[in-house]
Amino acid sequence: MAEPSPVVESQRDVEDVSEEAAEPAPVPSVMLAGDVPGYDYQAARDALRNAGYEVVGRAVSTTVLLILGERGENNGHKLRDAVERGIPCMDVRKPGRFKSAVLSGxxxxxxxxxxxxKVDRSGVSDRERNRVIRAWARENGWPHLPVQGRVPMQVRHAYELAHQDASEGKAAAA
Known part of the structure; x- marks a missing residue:
């Protein structure tokens, strides 16, 4: 009985992979402007990363979407990037919209x-304004407010309500 001859593949045949197949596809990126209702800063970014996106601060060649949250209109450079590059916008200011997108993928x-x-002409930088808001917040019921990072939306809102002009308050009540 004759033994079958073993088939020997050359190393070249086994490793014949084109360079195109070896390069990974670029990861699509999104810009996130503003605060996402129901999510803190890190949780929103983690949700996007888990969905397969990179989160970027400025539009790059892989940017496919601008996600607009609360006060997103304050991020003028991101809005201009979206307009200039024709990047579509997903408005998640409505509670639950971001969560449903995360769940559906x-x-x-x-x-x-x-x-x-429009930029405030008061000459106060965002950093200075945040410092003032943090000091006010610690004196008015938020003793554990972090010294760095974003000032939470509810703290900003409370500060703004406390510092409205009397005339604004009367107009709003009328």
Whole structure:
């Protein structure tokens, strides 16, 4: 009885992989402007990363979507990037919209972009304003507010309500 001859593949045949197949596909990226209702800063970014996106601060060649949260219109550079590059917008200011997108895995644009907020001419930088808000907040019921990072939306809102002009308050009540 004759033994079958073993088939020997050359090393070249086994490793014949094109360079194109060896390069990984670029990861799509999204810009996140503003605060996502129901999510803190890190949780929103983690949700996007888990969905397969990279979160970027400025638009790059892989940016496919601008996710607009509360006060997103304050991020003028992100809004301008979206307009200039034709990047669609997903408005998640409505509670639950971001969560449903996370659960379905579908982040899609098509919402209108707001106009960027005009820069405050008071000359106070965001950093200085945050420092003032933090000091006020510690004196008014938020003793454990972190010294760095974003000032939570509810703290900003409380500060703004406490510092409205009397005339604004009367107009709003009328």
């Amino acid at each position: 579908e982040f899609v644009g098509g919402d209108p972009l707001p106009e960027p907020v």
